[in-house]
Amino acid sequence: MIPFNKPYLTGKEAHYMYEAVFTGKLSGNGMFTQRCQKYFEDRFGFKKCLLTTSCTDALEMAAILCDVQPGDEVIIPSYTFVSTALAFVRQGAIIVFADSQDGHPNIDADKIESLITPKTKVIVPVHYAGMACDMEKIMTLAEKYNLLVVEDAAQAVDSYLIEPRAKSQEPRALGSIGHLAAFSFHETKNIISGEGGMLAINDDRFIHRAEIIWEKGTNRAEFFRGEVNKYGWVDIGSSFLPSEVIAAFLWAQIEHLDEIQNKRKEHWNRYYEALKPLADKGYFSLPVVPEYATNNAHMFYLVFPSFEERTKLINALKKSDILAVFHYLSLHSSPYYKEKHDGRVLSNCDRFADCLVRLPLFYEVTNNDLDKIIETIKSIYISEF
Ligand SMILES: *Cc1c(COP(=O)(O)O)cnc(C)c1O
Secondary structure: OEOOOOOOOOOOHHHHHHHHHHHOOOOOOOHHHHHHHHHHHHHHOOOEEEEEOOHHHHHHHHHHHOOOOOOOEEEEEOOOOHHHHHHHHOOOOEEEEEOEOOOOOOEOHHHOHHHOOOOEEEEOOEOHHHOOOOHHHHHHHHHHHOOEEEEEOOOOOOOEEOOOOOOOOOOEEOOOOOOEEEEEOOOOOOOOOOOOEEEEEOOHHHHHHHHHHHEOOEOHHHHHOOOOOOOOEOOOOOEOOOOHHHHHHHHHHHOOHHHHHHHHHHHHHHHHHHHHHHHHOOOOEOOOOOOOEOOOOOOEEEEOOOHHHHHHHHHHHHHOOEOOEEOOOOHHHOOOOOOOOOOOOOHHHHHHHHHEEEEOOOOOOOHHHHHHHHHHHHHHHHOOO
């Protein structure tokens, strides 16, 4: 059986967890937490990072920081994971679902402006498959209408925006562009800690309050730095920070980030090159890397002309003991939200929900396995002649 995903261990996870245990500091915001946060700040240019117990938690912190109130509108793509919308729904927001692009599952930035009303407060672009949304357009809109931008960068660690309209600029790390950004270290992502996440804060206005919300509404982080001589209850919040044991695990992954990314890109390219001839014949389409985006090889997917064609592929792979899986169901027609949705048809989103399939992609998948997957796909179409 070739699984869809297999979590990769770099080798030092248990060692660092042991170190955390025997240092005797097990709760959050200790040495490993600060080491991880500093790494992300230094390498990717995030102003301030806070580890969280999940990306969902980081999104919830973002929704609180944006001061989203009941009745406020938040623009979110419908083709995304539940958490992107859920975090804002918990604050009482009305979710205005946006459609995907024609040729890419990412939000269609050209259609956002028509969704903005006086009640709009936040736009939440999701970098699907770790590829940048058109952030230049989105940030311009946000500035024009005085909106906040929260990047759902759950899949987008070590991926970049290239700004074609500002050629002199260096590529900017995804998660460093919006006012706030949320990352995931769930075991299905590129680097992992089982469950885990991080909030990146790029706007100075939010840093002080973020630390308080992170620590149950108290100013404990300041107290630990010796900036105040007692700490107490100063705001709302929750226990959003992970234990040192989780941060220790994550540190072992961070140490191997480049190696992990390079290996994943090799796998991704092997699929791309081998399947291109079939895509050229029109059987399915391959992932498109937008001109303004880099690829962190989070995911390799195919988009079929119909639901039936996709089902045929999934079944054929299953028969050969290969697990390929489809992805999101449109949130605007979910059992929870369909009655609340304003009725707009989001046809690109529905098409990706029906026609997109993800192929196995993980560090330890072998070239033999990849070739077997590729040959199985080819054999379906060759037998059609
Ligand atoms: C994985 C993922 C999440 C949720 O991450 P958790 O860490 O499991 O909470 C949210 N949004 C997107 C786009 C994701 O891929």
